[in-house]
Amino acid sequence: MRNVELIAMQFSGSRRKKVIGSSQNDLYDHFLQFYAQPPLENISLTEFETFAVERLKLLKTVENLGVSYLKNSDQYVKKIEKEFANLNFPYRTELEERKNQAGPSEYEKRRKDHISHFILRLAYCQTEDLRRWFIQQEMDLFRYRFGLLSAQHKTDFLHKNNLNYDTVSAEEKTILKDKLINSTYGLSGITVEANEFYKVPFQDALDLVRSRKVYLLAGNAFIPHQEIVTIVLNDFRTRLSKALAMTARSLPAVQSDERLQPLLNLLSHAYVGQDYSIQKNIGKISLEQIDALAAKSFPLCKRHLHKALRESHHLRHGGRMQYGLFLKGIGLTLEQALQFWRSEFIRGKVDADKFDKAYAYSIRHMFGKEGKRTDYTPYSCMKVILSNPPSQGDYHGCPFRHSDPELLKQKLQSYKISPSGISQILELVKGMHYQLACQKYFELTHNIEDAGFSLNHPNQYFTESQRFLGGGIKKEIETSQRSQESVSSNATNVSQPPANSQQTNEETGDLDSFFQDE
Structure with a gap:
């Protein structure tokens, strides 16, 4: 068995940089991520494949539900929560975790979420169509998870990811009360006081400015907490798009690894349902x-x-x-x-x-x-x-x-x-x-x-x-x-099930080069 570590890198340059003060506990202290830091540990090929296939199932469910049901409707929420539970991916807020006394199992879910995302980056960076599909499903998944956060947890998440948008003080909300009501859909005098507002540079909120959903003052847009997801999603998309482009430039390193390349090709064309290689109705159709x-x-x-x-x-x-x-x-x-x-x-x-x-x-x-x-x-x-x-x-x-x-x-x-x-x-x-x-x-x-x-x-x-x-x-x-x-009666049953892929604990090669930008 070969032990090869998945070394973390910064995407800002081709030279590796040591991540100071980081640990697995720090990495997984929140169930929601921007996936800025690649995995820090060893992983077997068996786990590599399992994680990737199960995340792909989750993303396909997100795609299917997104066009079949109104997002955040009761049916949508019920079905997506069922899929999270079946596939063991995290989706709870920190408050709910404390109530349920989440232990190592929650840590494992977050670890799986983190690693599986990076594996699919490798598989889905290869063409424009694949990148577009992957980005859209990851954004929809992120939007759903972000919506589960309370206003305070949203603020904490923004600060953790260096999105340092200031919250508007109660005094300033009182002064701007009428303007905020007139410029923000669905607000009244009571809800202005109850809602958190963020002060965001207007160039970061052009979609909301264009649709006239926010109040502008002195170069800032005043965004209610229910609309901040638009800003966060734009940032998430930008980061993920750049990361996929960088990963694509490292594909020759992947293609040289005879263990990983077949797996990644299968994932990018993946079918995760029933095996139709076995003819169950052989000879029954004329x-x-x-x-x-x-x-x-x-x-x-x-x-x-x-x-x-x-x-x-x-x-x-x-x-x-x-x-x-x-x-x-x-x-x-x-x-x-x-x-x-x-x-x-x-x-x-x-x-x-x-x-x-x-x-x-x-x-x-x-x-x-x-x-x-x-x-x-x-x-x-x-x-x-x-x-x-x-x-x-x-x-x-x-x-x-x-x-x-x-x-x-x-x-x-x-x-x-x-x-x-x-x-x-x-x-x-x-x-x-x-x-x-x-x-x-x-x-x-x-x-x-x-x-x-x-x-x-x-x-x-x-x-x-x-x-x-x-x-x-x-x-x-x-x-x-x-x-x-x-x-x-004369037909020969020539169909045999394909040999199962060999179960192995061999660990993946040095994947750090696959995520470098040069």
Whole structure:
């Protein structure tokens, strides 16, 4: 076992600086952080991966809830608190901690929160899209946590992080009472006295000044405590954006570490749900059912690929991989897959002999029967969205991510989605919530208000659709299975679960260089 310390650094320069007077207890004396100081300790690869995956689950929940519910509504708070509890991340205020006599377990939660944030920085600094998504979810998470603080705790947090905004004295509030009431929404004479106000340089509060939400005097904006989150979030965004840019410049150091690079690549394309590499319904779906399934239970990306295949009788490699692995995941056997692709391709410009020589190998390869005998897993939503974007003539990819909005609108109209439903989907696409747009598509095509799950995988979409339809297509598939016995009885179950990643206590390499700015 190699012991390698995660050394703390300052981001202000390329030279390491010793952090004077800092300790783990000082670092975790508050449940909320600006994440200014990298981890100070050793961590095993097992813990590295666990922390990262669980924070990613938390951020995906934050994204999902943020567009599904009104923020800070009862439903939003109840669901996000449940996720905090399930994943063991901190969210209580100091006062509540004292009441509950929080011990080492609270310390461990804060440690996990701190380390996991920095791990995902490494994974999500690699592209502009990844950085943008990570910043937005971290900001929403920070906003929720900050809102839990009392006015005094907010002031303490600001001072701890060198945001030294002065609180307005009671005497000054009395003098400016009428002006504060007139310039600040929702205030009365009583609430002015009860509210804390902060005196902030106006250039730090331009959003609030622009929207005329604050009183200006002598170059300062007078901000009520409920609006100070806007200022803090701007600072948080600026710091995190700069930190991600610095981390990105150190990626060559990460890429040289054969232990970390595979983990980070997986995290940036992460799918954290059910494993669809094991075919649970193998042989239960007939080829004659695929058209009906595509219309009722396929996600838009696979419906698009199926339509293109039926019309052009051909798909390029990216489309064949994406669609072929999806079909494998819903239960097609190797023999069925070969029959399906051969029958379609020979209707186009490919004869049977050319298909057997040029295409059959790749299909057997998907099922682990050729090459390295890898039993390939169906693509998750993140992999579809982030890897191998389609070019002209391609039909793979995510329609919500890769389609022109006007073309997407036309496609949705052709599938009889209501105008209001299309507007909701396009609004989610505009906000880069592509998986949530697909989930909304599920709800609209299945005529339900709440899907009741967080969509992360095309095969999950199919499974949930079949569960919802119940005795519909599912019953038809079971009935048609009898007519397919001659095919399925000869089918070989070629799908095997992938080997679990080796559990190891080997510790990570010297990660300090990964966070340096040069």
